[in-house]
Amino acid sequence: MGTCPTLSAMGALLWFRDDLRVQDNLALLAACESAEEVVAVYLLDEHSPEIRPLGGASKWWLHHSLKALHAELRALGIQLIFRTGAAREAIPAIAKEIQASAVFWNRRYGASRAIDADIKQHLHHEGIQASSFPGHLLFEPWNIANKQGDPYKVFTPFWRACREQPAPAYPKDAPDPLGGTPSEFPTASLDQILPLPTWPHEFAQHWQPGAAGAFEALEDFLDHTIDEYADGRDVPALGHTSKLSPHLRFGEISPREVWHAVAEHPAHDSEGARVFLSELGWREFAWHTLYRHPDLATCGLDRRFDAMVWEHDPEGLTLWQQGKTGFGLVDAGLRELWRTGTMHNRVRMAAASLLVKNMMIDWRLGEQWFWDTLLDADEASNPFNWQWVAGCGADASPYFRIFNPETQQKKFDANGKYVNRWAPDWMAHTPVVDLRESRARALTAFDAIKGLPR
Ligand SMILES: Cc1cc2nc3c(=O)[nH]c(=O)nc-3n(C[C@H](O)[C@H](O)[C@H](O)COP(=O)(O)OP(=O)(O)OC[C@H]3O[C@@H](n4cnc5c(N)ncnc54)[C@H](O)[C@@H]3O)c2cc1C
Structure with missing residues (x-):
């Protein structure tokens, strides 16, 4: 320099x-x-x-x-x-x-x-x-607070407050090369500190870790998908999302770079761009929540859930992890996860809901499985979203809102393309729960805690 x-x-x-x-x-x-x-x-x-x-x-x-x-x-x-x-x-x-x-x-x-x-x-x-x-992050957590100076608990006013801030700073280029040759201090090898696990045999077919892969994913999204994003993002077979999450997780691309690439795109005023930026807003909301609650992975934000009586069901948990629940969309998602290191967002919600609300298994066990198997697992978004599905998190889906995995499958995978790709044999498995009975059981369990202090 x-x-x-x-x-x-x-x-x-x-x-x-x-x-x-x-x-x-x-x-x-x-x-x-x-x-x-x-x-x-x-x-x-x-x-x-x-x-x-x-x-x-x-x-x-x-x-x-x-x-x-x-x-x-x-x-x-x-x-x-x-x-x-x-x-x-x-x-x-x-x-x-x-x-x-x-x-x-x-x-x-x-x-x-x-x-x-x-x-x-x-x-x-x-x-x-x-x-x-x-x-x-796009915004530092200590700069976003309501009129009383408290953190936001609901996404819409949170994101509105973020959008009222000055736009995130324009991204900087890489530095110029330093003059000399790199130093030669002792170092362990990458294989010593991080030996490659033997299991993820298919990951390399789907992903290219590193900044080059990140920018390729961004470019691909902006060139081909942003216009379809608002509707297409909910349909797992379409793949109409950015696939940026592991790149953002490891900081190979900064959220400011993504933000400004969208702002400079001809479609920046479109519904697709607006919804996409608000998804970055959910990432932001998860991190701001973690900032205030560093124990997010272990403690429900709604303390009534401390009294929830969860099922001890190791066999059920294993069937769920292996994608053998007998519910097509959920089984497809869990097998997609095992093979590719990711799962479509809509399917994550359905799979998490089946585990927590129908099978009544503690959300922390599902969160741990995702932590181990997701390439984008991060310490904010993963527990934040699990708490959201379980009903104990920030701006959470109410406990009585229980996804019906069959209805979700009909609505978001009507032609069966996604389910047939990942779990063509799903009907061979006996459903792990009766949906109607398990729903009633979940609602009774919630009734038992809803009067407790939050
Ligand atoms: C139970 C559950 C667990 C999850 N665990 C994680 C996790 O560990 N890491 C993670 O990055 N996302 C997590 N998500 C959120 C979401 O499923 C993924 O961010 C998304 O599927 C990644 O695909 P994409 O990059 O193509 O997303 P796009 O739809 O293209 O979204 C763009 C970016 O916005 C962010 N984003 C989108 N939705 C969310 C959300 N709900 N919460 C936080 N950020 C979001 C991500 O950084 C994503 O890359 C979880 C969702 C659920 C329901």
Whole structure:
């Protein structure tokens, strides 16, 4: 770079987390502007209690995404090292090892914030500068509040308040390459820290982790699908959605890049664009909710549900996980999930509802399964949506609204294309519940808790 007057002869450490991109990465830009030598680290932290260990599908994605990032950083003259350990100890130790005068990262919004705050304090104490930047969200959670200064609990006013804010900043380009060759600090190999799981045999046929795959998905969506999105997004066989979620999850593309690509598209005023941006709004709402409730994956926001008596049904749970419930749409979704690492949104809702409301199995068990098998599993959207379906979350679907999986199948897969693709044998399985009886049982269970304090 060479233009910044405060350029330090010492190195800068860039700590990558859920921001695996070189473009529109404010922490990377700041690091490159501050020092002649930048070293980047990805630390697999399976030790800190605030960090939820990654699921198997996520590990597959992360492995490939880091491989792509490694090559992109090399081209910029930056070494990406791989380490494992608890961040509170590991990051200050790496900063010392490379003799960094400053450490840079993009913000996180869940329980791991506490780790970042501790590290910042520790580094300052050691005379090392620590700087954090926005980038994972369109709007910082502390800037969106109602007139009383409280967070919104309902999506529509939340999103209206977001839209009344100044538009998200325009995305930044990647930095220019640094002058020299990348450093050669000791590093573990990617295979050591993230060995590829053996199960996801089909993932590579459906996905291309990394920024190049992210922009391809965005372009494909804008070129071919945005006009159909408003209606087509609900029909699983059509695939009329963006398929951006795992790319956004790992930060290979920033939400600002997606936002501005839509804003600049000829269809930016269309219903498709409006609905699509509001889906980004749901992502935002989930993260803002996590920011206020870091225990979202374990505690229902509506505390009445603490008293709900769930069924202990390990066999039922296994049938559901394997897509053998005898309900076509649900079985197709769960098998699509196992094979491809994703499930269509409409089907996620139907599958989750069958588990929680008809089978009366605790939503946390379904959430854990999705956490392990979804490529886009994230610590905000997954528990947020499970709580939404279960009826205990923010702006949740009321408990008495129980999806009927047969009606959903007739409505959204009338020609059977989706179900026949993923679960052609679904009729061979005996239904795990009687829909009418199980619905009545769920309503009785809810009646028992509805008078309790929220
Ligand atoms: C039970 C359940 C669990 C879910 N778990 C996750 C999860 O772990 N990670 C995840 O990203 N999404 C989750 N979703 C939301 C949604 O199903 C996916 O975001 C969507 O299917 C991804 O496909 P797409 O990228 O083609 O979406 P598109 O329809 O193209 O939407 C664009 C983007 O908006 C965001 N988005 C859309 N719907 C939602 C939503 N309901 N909540 C939050 N963000 C949304 C995603 O980032 C998505 O990529 C879950 C939904 C349910 C019902």
